[in-house]
Amino acid sequence: MDEDHKLAGGTAGIWHAFNITSDKIAGVGGWSNEELSRFLKTGVVPGKAYAGGPTAETVMNRLQHLSDDDIQAIVAYLRDVPAQPGDEKQPRFSWGNAAAADGDAGTEGMTQGSGTATGDDLYRSLCSTCHGANGGGSSDGSYPSLTRNSTPGAATPADVVMTILEGVKAGDVAGRQSMAAFGGWLDDGQVAALANYVTVRFGIPTSASPRPMYARCGQERQPARRS
Known part of the structure; x- marks a missing residue:
């Protein structure tokens, strides 16, 4: 571990691990x-973050089973780690039009807004039933809002791409539902279009990439197979 950048984030395979130092913009100093404690125990903090990828599986398989004292000890440790700034201009969770999203939480209407036609169509057909036409999620919190969410609000779209490809294994922790993986039947162009649409519309607009992140990481997928 690089002690000069301890817990400042990095790559975990193709997933991007976020900065969890006490920096108020790049890290969790604004939490x-x-x-x-709630995030460690459940993987869910509405208005800030929803665990995905390896983090969601760690919550499901390990962290949810820890005692409250153990969780509080981890929080105390994180508070003691020196803050590590990053390139972010505002916290990851602060992006997105929360007011618009709250207005249709749980609805299944047509997606409105700009973005590429392909991304719009894909979002409407694959995502809007659970996440809402305006990204507000479900009213009971079982399906996350995409606004005020650290994943679309990150400086890199890596985790948005990986979530589309691999889904989310949530294990019904805190009532949260798992998400299907779309990597087996969306082609690369569709993954890129959907990831760009989600990041531009619900997160940080400048994080969108014209190509899927896994391609830029040197791990180009094979064409999707359809039965």
């Missing part, structure tokens, strides 16, 4: 102790 309360209760929010950090």
Whole structure:
């Protein structure tokens, strides 16, 4: 571990691990102790983050089973790690039009807005039933809002791409539903279009990439197979 950049984030395979130092913009310095505890125990903090990828599986298989004292000890440790700034201009969770999303939480209407036609169509057909036409998620929180969410609000679209490809294994922790993986039947262009649409519309617009992140990481997928 690079002690000069301890817990400042990095890659975990193709997934991107976020900065979890106490920096108020790049890290979790803008989170309360209760929010950090809740995230570690459930993987869900509405308005800030929803665990995906290896983090969601760690919550499901390990962290949810820890005692409250153990969770609080981890939070205390994170508070002691020196803050590590990044290139972010504002916190990851602060991006997105929360007011618009809250207005249709749980609805299944047509997606409105700009973005590429292909991305719009894919979002409407694959995502809007669960996440809402305006990205507000479900009213009971079982399906996450895409606005005020650290994944679309990240400086890199890597985790948005990987979530589309691999889905989310949530294990019904805190009532959260798992998400299907679309990597087996969307082609590369469709993955890129959907990832760009989600990041531009619900997260940080400048993070969108014209090609899927896994291609830029040197791990080009084989064409999707359809039965």
